[in-house]
Amino acid sequence: MRKINTFWNWFQDNNQTIKNLINETPIKQKQICYLLNKRLGYYCKALDFMIVFPKKATQTTELIITANGNPEYFIKVTDLINNAPQLKHWKFTAFIQPTENIDKIIDGLDDQYIFPEITIKTSEIKFLPLNYDDKIKKLDIIIYLKNYNIHCNTKILLQAIYIILQDLLGEKSLYQNINFVQLARMPKQTETLIELYELQLYIDTVNYN
Template sequence: MGIFNKIFGKNDGHKETQIKSYKDFWDWFVTQEKDFYETIKNHQNIEIDFFDVIAPKLKEINGGFYFLAGMSDDSIAELILTVEGDIKNIIFAEEIIEAAPKLNHWKFTALKPEMNLTSGIEMDGKKFSSENIFFYENEIEGYPDEIDITFVYENLNEETKDAAITGVCIFLDNFLGELNFATQIDTFNVIGKDNAKKELVPITKLKDFLSWREREFTEKYKNVKNFDEEDQFSVFEATLKNGSPLIAAINTSLLTYDSKASYPWISILKVQYNGENNNGLPEKEDYEKLSNIEEQIIEELKIEDGNLYIGRENADNLKESYFASKDFRKPSKVLKKVIDDHPEYKMTLEIYKDKYWQSFERYNVNQN
């Protein structure tokens, strides 16, 4: 497939039709699809007649959508929706593509697929391929399920380190596919060949290695019951460096849970409030509103559906609510809706994989 360009959510004046749903977008797309197809096929004025037209429409649905376009073959144009590996937006790319109509001469794909990179990729005059990229696994004591990988790029040096790391990541994104690269590897680093400490494994064996580790993980936790102990919360207090108080309530019944890795996806909802007159803590009105919002989230992210409420923290005009889940898709949807439904607060969402809940070691949650 010849990829013509990548869009990063440009905005312009093409907003004649307001887009509020997936159906709205595809209904609009159908009215333009013949012109879009000819533009892509003939590679004429693609920036103006395709990219600058479709980007703001997608942005109306989700500001985290980006896309690639090109000819899949001589008669089929392909539109690939990507979220650049952002976990919290993956489900929405999957949903909008699932809602796509069947159109002659069009193929719609959610997330960048894995590609056959026999010749590798070239970026800034450097080549990244199976001939110069290798890997090895790092075993971390106390964290047997953690997949930590060191990637070795032969041509990496201090002067070109940043560009080399970017190139390796782009190679992996295409080699594994966006979903696999974003979800199958827990942590990784990129080094030069001179710094390697183990025997190098050809990058061509990476897919088989990750598939094996995934099967091993699934087998290990397939019979683990959902956590069902009674909640027991403890209050923690501390003082920040700026003198502001920190108050947290953490579900301490989770502290000794020995199957944390079966809930590997951590969601953190951050909500800003005005606590200037209360030492950075929420005043009564905000406290009650934010508590109600959190209760609604807990009701949506049920234990029986594979979600755990870890707790909350208030300090320095910011509330953070913590959840752990077996999968990231439901939390992504529930928490995005909360953000959309409460524009009176500035909220941000972070979702990432942390099999051993190392993010919460300050509360001694990480006990195995």
């Protein structure tokens, strides 16, 4: 508890500097992020942070604490956020949360993910379950992509898919429910495939049954 209080005491003393980070020079931004990361590391070196800045200066700035999907440190994230102070214009969030743009994805109006040599939209991805392990309560899935043969066996593509899954499901749900991901080329007949945006609903159904 002492380490938690030490972190939040430092954060409260420096919250205005951190909130103004976006307006600083690149060098100053790097210095502030270094200090924040160092202070967070005193509490737990396995954790990282993300800062989401609002469109207007008067709106809330969000500090997200992430365990990078490592379940061994989920409790560390939860304990830290549960003891966060009440600060005006700040929101403190445990774990990277799922996207709130499901309607856009359903309508095919979602933004593209742009990676080196790869451009993907969540609305263009489908999946099928491969196996559900009752012991660990995790699901193996196969992800179907257009033009998969072009990027076949590239590490970047698999990393990209995990980023998309994390945005769709949220950090905690992804690593608690997904065990293995296999990639495949989208077949000509897709009637039996499931839209990727329905993955969380499928997970909830499997877990409930």
